[in-house]
Amino acid sequence: MSLLELDGVDAYYENSHVLFDLDMTVEENEIIALLGRNGAGKTTTLRSIVGSTVTRREGEITFRGEDISSRSANQISRKGIKLVPEGRRVFPTLTVHENLQVAAETAVDPRPVEEMYDIFPVLDDLRGNNGQNLSGGEQQMLSVARALVQRPDLLLLDEPTEGLAPVIVDDLLEVLRNVVEEDVTVIITEQNVDFVLELSERAYIIDKGANAWDGTTEELENREELLDEYLSVS
Ligand code: ATP
Numbered sequence: 001m002s003l004l005e006l007d008g009v010d011a012y013y014e015n016s017h018v019l020f021d022l023d024m025t026v027e028e029n030e031i032i033a034l035l036g037r038n039g040a041g042k043t044t045t046l047r048s049i050v051g052s053t054v055t056r057r058e059g060e061i062t063f064r065g066e067d068i069s070s071r072s073a074n075q076i077s078r079k080g081i082k083l084v085p086e087g088r089r090v091f092p093t094l095t096v097h098e099n100l101q102v103a104a105e106t107a108v109d110p111r112p113v114e115e116m117y118d119i120f121p122v123l124d125d126l127r128g129n130n131g132q133n134l135s136g137g138e139q140q141m142l143s144v145a146r147a148l149v150q151r152p153d154l155l156l157l158d159e160p161t162e163g164l165a166p167v168i169v170d171d172l173l174e175v176l177r178n179v180v181e182e183d184v185t186v187i188i189t190e191q192n193v194d195f196v197l198e199l200s201e202r203a204y205i206i207d208k209g210a211n212a213w214d215g216t217t218e219e220l221e222n223r224e225e226l227l228d229e230y231l232s233v234s
Helices: 042-050 073-078 096-105 113-119 136-148 166-180 193-199 217-221 224-231
Strands: 004-013 016-026 031-035 056-063 081-084 154-158 185-190 202-207 210-216
Touching (some): 042 154, 042 185, 081 136, 096 113, 113 136, 136 166, 202 224
């Protein structure tokens, strides 16, 4: 049984039909890259999985074999699927440590907050700093740590490198490599193709809300025409 399966998923915002018959399979402990142009439907795919924001979703979404397609966002979160949305969402007036504590307190079976400092050493030095005083990269680390402290089985990262300087992207890459050794499955959407090619073994490309291609990232690296056609990479 796969960890997550999307079978013929359609999604809508009010009357706007955005995802069309989308299929996706994710095995335990994989890092899956979800790629596509601006507006292709990557964020909407993640929202459909966690049951947030979209007005309606159709088709089957199973997690550990259980149909979650009509479950609420809250129920899905409790099953161990966490979304780190685009743009950093940390509490600006709470310290790093408090941000982690609040996330831990709302989880069913949280990890010790201290463990997060082992995975994200940069946060250890910033424990007492307010969220609003962190750099973009530090906020992104904290966002991922806040999700991870809740011990998710499936972590969904929406464009984590957006707006980050290249050197910070390298730090994030390093951290995410460690995260994967923590027994977490990850789906990561990206415009930064180089970043995901380094991180994941398998990728899905979506275009206009539908499956366009899927395969190994090793194959994708050698398929320039796919990158040109679907990812606007020259
Ligand atoms: P981006 O990289 O720009 O976030 P994306 O691949 O994640 O792109 P989505 O954000 O899923 O794409 O958007 C898919 C389509 O759904 C777009 O046409 C977008 O305008 C529309 N859309 C996204 N969010 C909403 C919303 N809350 N209400 C209505 N339409 C939306």
